[in-house]
Amino acid sequence: MVWKRIVQDDKMRKRITERIEGIADSLSKNKAYDSGLLGGEAGLSLYWKYLSIHSKDASHEDNFKNSVGLLTNAISNEPMDYTFCAGVSGILWTFAHLVNNNMLNDSFKKNIGEEIDEFLFESSIKDLQLGRNDYMHEGVGPILYFLERAENEFCRKSISKIIQEIHKTAHRFPEGFAWVEAGFLQVYDSKKYNLGLAHGIPSIIVLLTKVLQTRIDAEEVKKLLDGTINWLLDKKNVEGKNGLFPTTIPTEIPYTSRVGWCYGDLGISIALIQAAIATNNDDLKKESIKIGLNAAKRTHGYTGVRDVCLCHGAAGNAHIFNRLYNYTGEQEFKEASLFWLNETLDFYERNGHFKNLVHFKKNGKKGVFKHKNGLLEGIAGVGLIFLASINDIEPKWDRSILLS
Ligand SMILES: [Zn+2]
16 A cells, blocks of 8 residues: 655654664664564564665664574574464564565575474464464464465465364354454453454454455355454444443443553454455445544543553554554544654653553552563564654554554
8 A cells, every 4th residue: 555654744753763763772782582573583673674674774774684684593493382472473474574575585485494384384273273262372373474475375275274263163143253262361261252453353353354355265254254343343332432342241331441452442443444445345444434533532531551562552552543544544543643653752751761561560559661672562663653654665564463
């Protein structure tokens, strides 16, 4: 898509540029937490690459090459699980994404055997059969990597079989399909349906939309997608002061959910709008815009925002509203994005740092801020969001967090 940058104002552009360079400086001095995409080195490699395209600065390209070297070494030599968040499928997604967008040549494939794809496929199926259906930490994740390589026969077959497993574990209701929340979130026997984009039904809507676009098992996938959207819309409340949707079902009334990526209406809106555009469904598009506009109004009162990270902070909101603006052209989304960008900059200018993850001690009442480097909860994600706000390069990296 043609990407429209939202920041036109010189003063704001200057504030953002300073932070982009500050983040680069901090990342170059601190090692990544691990090799993974959402918290570690693979997420950093995306920052270096998008930054080097933006700034044309050779030192950022050098950092990118160094990062790719570390990842290639890690994938061959380090013990690592298969997951999308911290494991092999997320790193291979990163390589495939970079190759598909002419940001990396495909010589890395020589170092990585075909058997790794089989490992990802088998791990995915095994977890899905146990009902472990989270995209970040469980069985659904590898499908995102296979989708980046959908021209490959093995990847297409894997996508088809993973869809069959997802279909088998669906719960059928008169209003449609839903899945019990991810295995790692289940406490004792209290099985819930999760409505967050990070771990719940909206993530399955985005994945089904992506599979539908490949035309693999199109009829079955369309049926599943329509049924899942119906189930989700059935849970919408009429009053939306603190959220039109709850974070889980069953839930307490009135609904309360944050404005953020991981949970709440904003993540639901961006999931539904992608489905609406892919299926040319104007009614669904109008509905998802309404949900998004309701979230855009929530700048005061309860928002659940306490920090700046992509997952549940101010910068994450800025980026999702930016995406919504680019999908729809609605001015209110642009204004909401600028509001949250300003909140992000204010956070830094007020505190002098981006120690942006709120971490609550289990027994204590006081939260402590923790510094993180990565894409989802750290400064690499904030930097990528800043870059997307001031230039005309589409932030395609956000496919990894289900926004495109
Ligand atoms: Zn979060």
